[in-house]
Amino acid sequence: MSFIRTLEGDISPQSLGFTYSHEHIVCRPAFWAERGESDLLLDDPEKSQRDVEDFKACGGSAIVDATAVDYGRDVEAVRRIGQETGIHIVGTAGFNKSFLWDARIKEELKPIIGSYATYAEWIDRASINELTAFVVREVEEGLEGTPFKAGQVKFGTGYNRITPLEEKTLRAVARAHHETKAPVHSHTEVGTMALEQLELLRSEGVDLNFVSLGHMDRNPDPYLHEQIARTGVYLSFDGIGKIKYAPESTRIALILELVRKGYENQILISGDTARKTYYKHYDHGLGLEYIKAKWLPRFVDEANRSGFDGEKLAEKFFVHNPAACFSFKK
Incomplete structure (x- = not known):
C-alpha cells in the first residue's frame, strides 16, 4: 500500500496533483536571524499565504516544504496555510547542514530534544540512535510536538565535504527511513x-529508489547527473528562477539531456524559494506562481522544439514523479 503523508493527514498518491518538490513557506532560521540576515527570514505567514494562493490560482495542488528542524520552521503556520488554501503540504523531518548548527536552539524545542545550547552540541552529544528516534517521532507522532506529521526525512552535507556530524545525521535519517518507510x-x-x-546511504x-537529491542544477554537469541517475535516485532541479546561478537555458538543457538518456521518470522541479526577495508578496520577487505560470510554458516549448512531448514531460515532472517519489511504500 502506498500513501503520501501531508500535514493534514495521509492521502493517496493520485490525490497529490501538480507539485513543487522543494520549497520553504514560513521559516525563521536561527543562524540567519542571529546574523541579522532579514532576507532569509520568511517571517510573515500572511505574505507567504498570498504566494501560496497565487500558486493555487494557476493550477498548483501540492508543495513539499523542505524546512527541517534546524532551519527555523513554523509548523503551525505552515499547516494553517495549507488548511486555508486547500494546498497539500508535505512536511520534513531530519536535518539540514552543519554550518547552520552553530545557531542556538529555540527554547520551545528543549523539552523535546533536551537542554542543549546549539544544534551542533545536540548532534555531537546525542547518539545516532537518539537522533534516529527523534526523526521517527516527527514522522509517526508529529513535528516539534505538534500532531502534524512529516512526509519525508532529510539530511544535508556541505560544499565539497561531509563532516562527521553530517555523516552522523545521514545515518540517523537512513535508519529512520528503514523504521518509518518515509x-x-x-x-x-x-x-x-x-x-x-549515496555511498553512505548504500552502507x-x-x-x-526512495531517495531524492536537491540542488542538482547548481552543479550543471551532465556527466555527473548521468552517474547519479544510474543509481535510481530522483534528481531535483530546484533553482528555477535563480538566474544569478545560471540561465534557464542551462537548466532546461540539463533536464532534456537526462530525458534523452532515458531518465525522465527521475526528475523533480521546484524553486527552493527561501528569501523574501524571491517571494512576490514579501519583496516583489518572481513568487511561487513563476514556475507554473511562466517557466513551464517555456520548458514545454523548448522540449517540443527538441523533438519531445513537452506537455507529457511536464506531467511527469510535476505530477507523476512527485507522486512516486514522496510515497510511503509499506
Whole structure:
C-alpha cells in the first residue's frame, strides 16, 4: 500500500496533483536571524499565504516544504496555510547542514530534544540512535510536538565535504527511513557530494529508489547527473528562477539531456524559494506562481522544439514523479 503523508493527514498518491518538490513557506532560521540576515527570514505567514494562493490560482495542488528542524520552521503556520488554501503540504523531518548548527536552539524545542545550547552540541552529544528516534517521532507522532506529521526525512552535507556530524545525521535519517518507510531527501551544497552521499546511504542498506537529491542544477554537469541517475535516485532541479546561478537555458538543457538518456521518470522541479526577495508578496520577487505560470510554458516549448512531448514531460515532472517519489511504500 502506498500513501503520501501531508500535514493534514495521509492521502493517496493520485490525490497529490501538480507539485513543487522543494520549497520553504514560513521559516525563521536561527543562524540567519542571529546574523541579522532579514532576507532569509520568511517571517510573515500572511505574505507567504498570498504566494501560496497565487500558486493555487494557476493550477498548483501540492508543495513539499523542505524546512527541517534546524532551519527555523513554523509548523503551525505552515499547516494553517495549507488548511486555508486547500494546498497539500508535505512536511520534513531530519536535518539540514552543519554550518547552520552553530545557531542556538529555540527554547520551545528543549523539552523535546533536551537542554542543549546549539544544534551542533545536540548532534555531537546525542547518539545516532537518539537522533534516529527523534526523526521517527516527527514522522509517526508529529513535528516539534505538534500532531502534524512529516512526509519525508532529510539530511544535508556541505560544499565539497561531509563532516562527521553530517555523516552522523545521514545515518540517523537512513535508519529512520528503514523504521518509518518515509522517503529520503538530501541537501547537496551547490550540487556537490551527491555520489558520496549515496555511498553512505548504500552502507546503511537504503534502496536508492526512495531517495531524492536537491540542488542538482547548481552543479550543471551532465556527466555527473548521468552517474547519479544510474543509481535510481530522483534528481531535483530546484533553482528555477535563480538566474544569478545560471540561465534557464542551462537548466532546461540539463533536464532534456537526462530525458534523452532515458531518465525522465527521475526528475523533480521546484524553486527552493527561501528569501523574501524571491517571494512576490514579501519583496516583489518572481513568487511561487513563476514556475507554473511562466517557466513551464517555456520548458514545454523548448522540449517540443527538441523533438519531445513537452506537455507529457511536464506531467511527469510535476505530477507523476512527485507522486512516486514522496510515497510511503509499506
